[in-house]
Amino acid sequence: MDKNDLKLMWREAHIANIDNPFAKVSIEKSMGLKHNKLISGALSDIRLKLILYAILLVIYLVLMIYAFVYLRLKLSVNALVPLTLAGIFLLITATSEFVRLSILTKTADNLSLKDSMMSFRRKLKRIKLADFVFCLVFFYLLAFIAVFNYLTDIGGVKNLSGATGIVPVYLLAILILMLLSVPWLIKYQNNLRYKKLESNLKESAQQLNVHQSDGGL
Amino acid sequence: MEKEFIELIRRHQGILHKICNVYFLRDPYKEDYYQEILIRLWKAYPGFKNQSAFSTWLYRVALNTAIDIIRKQSLMPSHKELSKLEYNISESKNTTDSDNRDKLYLAINQLADIEKAIIILYLEDYNYKEIAEITGISETHTGVKINRIKTQLIKLLNHGQK
Numbered sequence: 001m002d003k004n005d006l007k008l009m010w011r012e013a014h015i016a017n018i019d020n021p022f023a024k025v026s027i028e029k030s031m032g033l034k035h036n037k038l039i040s041g042a043l044s045d046i047r048l049k050l051i052l053y054a055i056l057l058v059i060y061l062v063l064m065i066y067a068f069v070y071l072r073l074k075l076s077v078n079a080l081v082p083l084t085l086a087g088i089f090l091l092i093t094a095t096s097e098f099v100r101l102s103i104l105t106k107t108a109d110n111l112s113l114k115d116s117m118m119s120f121r122r123k124l125k126r127i128k129l130a131d132f133v134f135c136l137v138f139f140y141l142l143a144f145i146a147v148f149n150y151l152t153d154i155g156g157v158k159n160l161s162g163a164t165g166i167v168p169v170y171l172l173a174i175l176i177l178m179l180l181s182v183p184w185l186i187k188y189q190n191n192l193r194y195k196k197l198e199s200n201l202k203e204s205a206q207q208l209n210v211h212q213s214d215g216g217l
Numbered sequence: 218m219e220k221e222f223i224e225l226i227r228r229h230q231g232i233l234h235k236i237c238n239v240y241f242l243r244d245p246y247k248e249d250y251y252q253e254i255l256i257r258l259w260k261a262y263p264g265f266k267n268q269s270a271f272s273t274w275l276y277r278v279a280l281n282t283a284i285d286i287i288r289k290q291s292l293m294p295s296h297k298e299l300s301k302l303e304y305n306i307s308e309s310k311n312t313t314d315s316d317n318r319d320k321l322y323l324a325i326n327q328l329a330d331i332e333k334a335i336i337i338l339y340l341e342d343y344n345y346k347e348i349a350e351i352t353g354i355s356e357t358h359t360g361v362k363i364n365r366i367k368t369q370l371i372k373l374l375n376h377g378q379k
Contacts, residue, residue, distance in 0.1 A: 006367060010340040013318035014231070021234065022251045027223050030255040038249040039286075042293045104289055109257050109281045110264040113334060114353025116281045120288075196291035200330070204284070207331035209358050 046101050053094035060087055081175070091138070092186060099131050099190070103197075114208040121201050128190055135183040143179040146172065222262050225271050226255065232275055235341075239333050240283040242326045250286055257282045269350070273343075277351045280334045287330055324373040328366065335359070336366050 030036075035043060064087070067073045075083070106127075108119040150172050191198075226233075233254060241247040261278045265271070325333055331352070338348045348363075349356045 006370060007340055007342070009317060009321055013321055014235075020230065022237070022248055025248060025252045025255065027226050027255060028219075030252050031219065031222070031259045033252075033256050035256060036249045036252040038246055039253055039293075045294045100292055104292055107257070107281075107285060109261045109278045109285070111281070112277065112351060112353030113280060113284065113331065116285075116353075120285070194292075197288060200288045203329055204288075204331050207329055207362075208352065209354050 043101065043104060046097055046104070050094060050097040050101060053090055053097060057087075057090040057094050060090055084175075088182065092135075092182075095131060095134065096186075096190075096193075099127055100193075102127050103194075113204075114210065117201065117204045117208060118210065121205070124194070124197070124201070128187075128194070131190065132183060132187050135186050139179045139182045143176045146175060146179070218262070222259060225275075226258070229272055229275055232272060232341075233279055235337060236276075236279045236283055238322050239325050239337050240287060240330075242322055250283070253286060254279050254282045273347060273351060276338065276341075276343075280337075280351070284330045284334070320374065324370055327373055328369065332362075332366050332369075335362055336370065339363050339366075 034040065064083070103124060106120060106123045108116040111119060233251060236254070237247055237251045241250050244250065258275065258278050265274045325336060328336065335348060335352060338351060343351070345356045345359045345363075349359045352359070354362065
């Protein structure tokens with residue numbers, strides 16, 4: 001087959017009057033929709049999860065503030081660790097659903113394929129960076145507060161080596177290490193989650209001849 | 218504006234059918250994706266400023282939407298990917314119009330997303346300048362790209378494998 005036969009083959013293939021395969025889809029009805037049923041359903045699922053986690057997170061925060069600020073409750077490490085882990089879990093799940101929803105709803109259809117791809121890539125990069133910075137600030141702040149409170153409780157750095165601490169130093173060190181590594185773990189998890197999307201964008205960028213100098217990369 | 222849009226879409230419906238066939242050939246959700254393209258076209262319609270032909274604008278938005286749907290499929294909760302290996306094009310034996318069409322679509326379906334967009338525009342008789350305008354790549358590069366895709370497509374049609 002010759003290269004020029006392709007157009008002929010394409011034309012011949014479309015000469016026959018085929019029935020409209022999408023006759024069931026009404027243009028008028030579609031115009032009143034935000035998304036089709038399938039995508040709407042998927043987005044609703046994510047929204048529902050996001051709302052659920054956000055509500056649980058708010059309840060958790062209110063309870064924590066009530067217990068530690070209003071009632072001035074003093075809990076042992078054994079009780080604090082699971083409470084902290086529950087809060088971290090709720091925060092991570094809520095933010096990851098929020099990020100997923102933000103990525104899925106970003107579009108730039110009126111631009112050329114190249115500009116649209118680059119615009120989406122920039123948005124994806126911004127969303128991922130914002131998520132990472134938020135987690136970084138939050139968990140590093142939490143680590144700082146934990147160290148500060150510990151030092152206040154034992155009466156300063158000079159007592160660090162002594163046995164005056166309410167919590168052994170190694171336990172605190174493990175907790176701090178955990179808190180400091182969470183943002184990086186989230187970054188790693190996000191890279192895994194968006195791997196397919198990223199590789200698709202990379203392939204598109206290669207096809208569209210996008211260079212570093214074009215921006216968006 | 219609504220009536221005008223409906224009329225224009227009815228007139229250019231064939232373009233949308235071709236795009237859906239190229240991108241979602243054997244996808245069970247083809248109809249849903251067709252509807253999503255319609256919805257996104259209507260949303261983008263206020264941005265159509267008659268600077269280009271309606272069909273050119275239609276191609277740009279519809280191709281962007283189709284590629285966007287494929288790109289984001291992995292993030293959808295109900296994601297179900299169809300293996301590209303399902304499309305074994307060398308099995309066709311009859312040479313009727315319909316079979317030729319299927320054979321051609323099956324071959325195009327094996328190309329990368331952007332290559333599909335370029336080849337569909339080429340087959341629809343768009344010139345390099347228009348293709349460059351829709352895709353965003355330079356005219357020179359468009360020519361090179363088309364030649365490469367055509368060679369690849371011929372290979373696929375002759376041998377059925379990438």
